[in-house]
Amino acid sequence: MPDGGIVERLDGSHVVLTGVTGFVGEALMHRLLTDVPGVRLTLLVRPKGTTPGTDRIRSLLGKPIFADAVEAAGDVAALMADRIAVLEGDMADVPALPADVDAVVHCAGDVSFNPPVDQAFTTNVTGTRDLLRRIVEVGPDVHYVHVSTAYVAGRRRGAVPEGPVPHDVDLEAELAWGLAQRDRVEHESRNGTALPKARARAEREHGRAGLLTAARATEEKRKEWVKDELVRLGTERARSLGWTDCYTFTKALGERVVETHAAAGDAGHLVSIVRPSIIESALETPHPGWIEGFKMAEPLILAYGRGELPEFPGAADNTVDIVPVDHVVAATVAVLAHPPERGTPAYFHVTSGDRNPFTYNQLYDYTRAYFDEHPFAGGDRGEVRLPDWRFPGTHSVERLLSTSERAHKVADYVIGRAPRSDRSRDLARKLDQQGRRLEFLRRYLDIYREYLTADLRFSDTATMALYDSLGEADRGRFAFDTAVVDWKHYMQEVHCPAVTAPVRQLDEIRRRRKKPDTSLKPVADKPRVAAFFDMDGTLLSSNVVETYLWLRLQGLSPAERAGQLGRVASRLPGLVRTERADRGAFLRSIYREYEGARLEDLEEVVDRVLTTHVLSRLAPAAVRRVREHRKQGHPTVLITGAIRPLTRPLEPLFDHIEAAELDVDDHGVCTGFLSASPLTGESRAAWMEQWAAQHDVDLSVSYAYADSHSDLPLLAAVGRPVAVRPDVPLFRHARRHRWQIVDWASPDAVARSLTPTAGR
Structure with missing residues (x-):
């Protein structure tokens, strides 16, 4: 790797990227195409249905954030011909990599906090292992950059250094257990107590429509039970071993696979591990507020703005460790340009909580101030009334939620047997809305409880040492010092406007929408209609x-x-x-x-x-x-x-x-x-x-x-x-x-x- 700035060091490099159809991967691809013109990319992309991976990338490059790179190349076809190759495949069956590859950045992975246990192991452990086997086939000089999460630290408290996570988990035993669970749970779902309960419930609900209708409902319930049970098993096993959930557990085991790869061979391999915390919208690049999909904080912000989050289950002074996606990507590019010593992985936390803490109380204050100034419309009721959070603690919120769930269950039973009328349908609609809110609150509490109550300080010493080693021009172009983030500005001027914009647009469409057109629609090809x-x-x-x-x-x-x-x-x-x-x-x-x-x-x-x-x-x-x-x-x-x-x-x-x-x-x-x-x-x-x-x-x-x-x-x-x-x-x-x-x-x-x- 030559000396000089990031662009010079990466000039002429051939980099394989995974996960480019995801949030971080897309942002990383954008940054490399835009700011590192000498890099050639090979993108590992799986087909989606009948759509080949090449077509998925062609469609991805049509997004506005790639407009400058496409214009500079001439058009999408020219950009792909000049700088992008597509490798069809996925993490379940990684194909052979190009023989001249210099680096691999692995952004793909199951990012759900509550995946089925077999799926989490397949993606985060088996997929990582298979990709590393393909890297070994190329040779020992490939720099492997593994994008993980800071929360592999698990349920510990206090300072978390940039280094290996100490644990003595038997990786092979856990992997074999995790991959075996689907067959076991599928078998149990057909033989255990869950099936008779599901059938009895389905026949009560759908028996009037017919036993086959009830049978289809039973099968749907069985499949739901399988998924829920696989999620439950993964969560329980992860927490029993000291992790918050199956996601962080399997990501930690994936890191152990990466560490084994780093030490393998005569002199070892080049390995860097990047650990971001909670990744949210961009601070500046590709533009302020750029975000793809909903991450961790967005559902909370939107629910609060809708008046549907009456209380918060976390501690007011706990830190919510947020990092803008452009900081994560900039750090990853810098890490890519600075390979470590062979045989010893380099670890980099891309986090904010240690040097620029942002508390849940600040999150509440800034979010409330934003919605006070820019409220959601509440239909005929006027502006939405915002709840007052007092941060009573998770136990109080749990009691309130459990009481509400019991009351909803009773009301649902009654309304489901009420005589038909406009009033009963209106009550059912409102009850269903309330049920969805309660489901959201339950899901949020169950999934995020560990994160909301965590007291972690992720040290980013190595990350800042890398940043300080950069030249002035690189520190400007590839900025990832999270201490400079003004959280009030970020929340009120960048993040909240970005995540609420599509919701406001949808609300406006709904307000303008006329009553549904119930007239008959002619059929173009004139089949016989009855x-x-x-x-x-x-x-x-x-x-x-x-x-x-x-x-x-x-x-x-x-x-x-x-x-x-x-x-x-x-x-x-x-x-x-x-x-x-x-x-x-x-x-x-x-x-x-x-x-x-x-x-x-x-x-x-x-x-x-x-x-x-x-x-x-x-x-x-x-x-x-x-x-x-x-x-x-x-x-x-x-x-x-x-x-x-x-x-x-x-x-x-x-x-x-x-x-x-x-x-x-x-x-x-x-x-x-x-x-x-x-x-x-x-x-x-x-x-x-x-x-x-x-x-x-x-x-x-x-x-x-x-x-x-x-x-x-x-x-x-x-x-x-x-x-x-x-x-x-x-x-x-x-x-x-x-x-x-x-x-x-x-x-x-x-x-x-x-x-x-x-x-x-």
Whole structure:
């Protein structure tokens, strides 16, 4: 390596970079392309889906921060031809490196604080080991720069020197254990107690929609349990050995692999380890506030600005060790230009807490001052009200959070069983918002508790010695002395504006957004589109018990009506339980009441008495939608669990009506049974698929309209599902899957009489 400044020392170097699609890697690539023109880069990039690594880099170079480098080269193609090569591969299968490589900077790694344990070991330990094996193939003169984290120090307290982390963990045993956990947990998830619990819960929640729907929900729950269990195992093992989480644990073991590499061979290898603390937005380069994605502090800042973080679980005087990303990158470039002695790794902390401490109380004061001056809009309520933090300690915050979680669980149980109404849906929406806030707070407390309560001082003596050894020009261009950062300026003028800008833009889009366009959308290639409608609760405000009474109370004396109503009322609790468990059994139970009635008499009552009443109960918006479909040539299909006679008033609106058929004897008298199983839940979807195949209909572009969670399979069977005044479970599912939700209300003047002829 020649003497001179950083640019001269790196001139003509061929450097391999990993992790360039991540925050630090992208910033490092930008700095090398912009400020070190003599460096050639080979970028290890994995394909993403069907997108090759080369295309990913081409797209990356289209970002604004690379504009100067692209302009200097002529265009993206010229820049790549002149200075960039792409090596397709990933850390799970590292390909052979170029034979003329001079240095490797390893920025890739699992940066999640709570990764599944096998994933963390694969990325941070196995991937590092495989990359080092490829470096050995090239030769002993490759300078390896390993970007780690200062928090490999673990759960210790006080000063942390720049050197190896002292521990006696058996790396090979822990690696073998970590990699084996997925197979073990997957096996347990299929045999242990988690599966019966998941199935029981799914069948309670989704049984009305069908057992296959419940089975799919069970499998989703099982997969969630596997992921959560792998995270839990990694966290528990890490903390049992003295680390904050699985991320820092596996990063520490990755460093041990790097240290072994440094000492290997006759004279050892060239190894530098860079340990940044909490990396946040740029102070100056590529521009003030530049950041990609959310890091550690952003969720906290945004939640506070939204008024959703009522208290803070850390100590007011503890240090939050933040470092701007451009300082991390500048230090890494300087380290790259100054290889250490062979066989002994050089360690560099890129941190701020030892010489320029920034406390959580300052973070609160500066963040609050920023939002006092630039508040988020609170919708109709005006500006968001900011919480007052008193820093009561983690135990007090934990108690408050646990109490809130218990209250939310009770409220969620109640609202999930409440009668459908606009109010219950609004309460469900607000409850879901509160639930997301509580989940955020729980996740933040569980993941960051160790960091929020840590009392660490990372010494950066070696880093500052490197900085002081640079010439004046390099200290200006590649600045990484964190003591110069003015935290008030950084938070109020740089960081907070940067992290809130995209949120403010999204809020503005939402404010300007008109009501959702619910009109029918023409299909360009003209496939055959159909529209499927449920009846009760969707087209008209009614239910099976109510429509039964419409028919059966006609012609009865007042005393007989009272007796019939009393008998039905006494059965309601049992009917409700049956309906929640099995919609088909519920319908059969109701239709048993038709035993002894003549089918012709029921049809006559509908034609003579109920037609006007049924039509008056139709939601005008529903009728308009049916007619819109017919105007566009879409076959309209009514699928209902109501008996056939009750659908007679709707025949002019539909091309096909599939309804429950009452079984009759040879004299036309109802037996109390159905002639075929009623279409409910998954049987509706199966019937739709069969009908669509017979009529050359493409369900992927067809419509379905329904109001109940039991109709989930019907709605999921089409490409354009619409939830109509849904019950709470369907409302939640529709919001989660971004289905259209409409409110087709019956006319306000319609009476809810059970005897439509009363008073005539």
